[in-house]
Amino acid sequence: MPNPSAHIERHHTDPADSNSAFLQRHASPARIGLAGGSALIDRGIRKAQRLITDDASGSAWSHAFLFGEQRSDGHCWVLESDLDLRHKQIRLGAQENRLAKYFDAGEWPNLAVLDFGLDADASRQVLGAALDLLADATRYSLREIVGTLLALARPTLRERDNLLARENSLYCSAFVQHCYARAGISFVAGLSIKNTTPHDIARTTLPHRAHYLLRQSGASA
Numbered sequence: 001m002p003n004p005s006a007h008i009e010r011h012h013t014d015p016a017d018s019n020s021a022f023l024q025r026h027a028s029p030a031r032i033g034l035a036g037g038s039a040l041i042d043r044g045i046r047k048a049q050r051l052i053t054d055d056a057s058g059s060a061w062s063h064a065f066l067f068g069e070q071r072s073d074g075h076c077w078v079l080e081s082d083l084d085l086r087h088k089q090i091r092l093g094a095q096e097n098r099l100a101k102y103f104d105a106g107e108w109p110n111l112a113v114l115d116f117g118l119d120a121d122a123s124r125q126v127l128g129a130a131l132d133l134l135a136d137a138t139r140y141s142l143r144e145i146v147g148t149l150l151a152l153a154r155p156t157l158r159e160r161d162n163l164l165a166r167e168n169s170l171y172c173s174a175f176v177q178h179c180y181a182r183a184g185i186s187f188v189a190g191l192s193i194k195n196t197t198p199h200d201i202a203r204t205t206l207p208h209r210a211h212y213l214l215r216q217s218g219a220s221a
Contacts, residue, residue: 009209019111020103022213026113027067027076027099030123032176034202035063035102036110036218041083045145046218049199051152053218060110060218061198064173066130067113068096075099079130081140081175093139094130094175109215114201116208122183129182133175141169144194151195162194173198 013022023033036046042062049059065080076099084091102108118126147164151157170178177187177196187196187204
């Protein structure tokens with residue numbers, strides 16, 4: 001569990017730093033990664049979150065993932081729910097990928113790593129929940145994203161179940177919140193798991209350390 005006597009620390013990295021150096025410097029199992037992408041769908045997600053930011057341009061963040069462990073191939077891996085349309089084999093939902101997926105600064109200009117100071121038991125619970133979702137072939141739900149967008153427009157809906165919720169489905173930030181809930185951690189009190197956005201995770205008031213690499217405009221927290 002996070003240390004209740006801790007506070008929020010924010011550290012900004014020189015934008016000239018490389019994505020690979022930044023991520024590998026701060027990677028550790030069960031930490032949270034935030035990414036702000038430059039692709040059309042990422043820009044749309046960032047813009048849609050303007051309703052919960054203080055920046056009319058929207059959020060810096062379009063995606064959230066969990067850091068896994070370094071594997072026998074020498075690479076750090078991440079656990080996430082994502083749309084992988086880059087290869088001939090399309091993957092929609094819970095998946096494992098090498099951290100190198102986020103090394104391209106043109107594709108991912110904004111990055112953050114959030115460290116909630118989890119102890120070994122809490123880290124195991126978070127990663128165990130992610131592996132359960134992977135084993136269950138949990139899907140990525142565009143429909144639930146639409147439900148979250150509806151809730152952003154009507155804040156009273158954000159504490160209720162997602163209006164378009166589906167069984168065995170979680171988009172990226174809901175995936176991360178679901179896994180942290182296994183360790184008893186909610187980033188925003190009262191917020192429904194399936195209405196959690198990347199920006200909600202970024203702006204949490206829970207004690208943590210956050211490291212930022214920002215190259216594009218948008219609210220960082």
